[in-house]
Amino acid sequence: MVEITHSTIDVQSIVGTVTNSESGAIDVFIGTTRNNSDGRGVLSLMYEAYEPMALKIMAELEDEARSRWNLHRVVVVHRLGVVEAAEASVVVAVSSAHRKEAFDACRFLIDRLKRDVPIWKKERFVDGSEKWSVSKATNQESTGALK
Amino acid sequence: MKITLRLFSVARDLAGFREQTMEIPAGSRAANILEILQDRNPKFAEWQHAVRIAVNQEYVSNDHPLHDGDDVAVIPPVSGG
16 A cells, blocks of 8 residues: 655554554564754755655555565555654555565665655755755666666 | 646756646657756756656656657656655
């Protein structure tokens, strides 16, 4: 299940969603707003997305993870809008029979989300300034990058 | 032919618009969209190798042919997570 939300992510409820009696492992990744970036104080992050495409790619990533590993339940939730320091912007939760599949799939999902899903964050610094968090080199090695 | 062009993040800031219906020459390819944007704001040149183009919500290569009615998005380096 993939989802985009504009409100606080309820991690406990997601863990409940992936919990089931056939699974022996649940792996959860929580991405949170860090209060600093390159030595500057960060107040909050503001996320925006190309929502329909983001959901489409998140669903494709879930399909790919399910085809590569034997997973019981998968939840990927990304939050948009302002996310204050220490709050969660993304949660990936995976359940499987054994821990290796859960760890591997969870890592795959967050790594590929960060590479391919059209979501952007703007950093809001404590000094009042704002900046899109982008690197001009970020996507050069990714699938489909313009050459 | 007509396309809908959507811009996000830094690309939107550089172009000054979020979404626009645009008349482009028949036979245009994905990379031509970046040339059009670059003509309007030369700063786009700095991003030429970093952005990806999506057509109808799928990433495409720079020589992907565009068609009338396509939904074209300029995807700057993503930073979700």
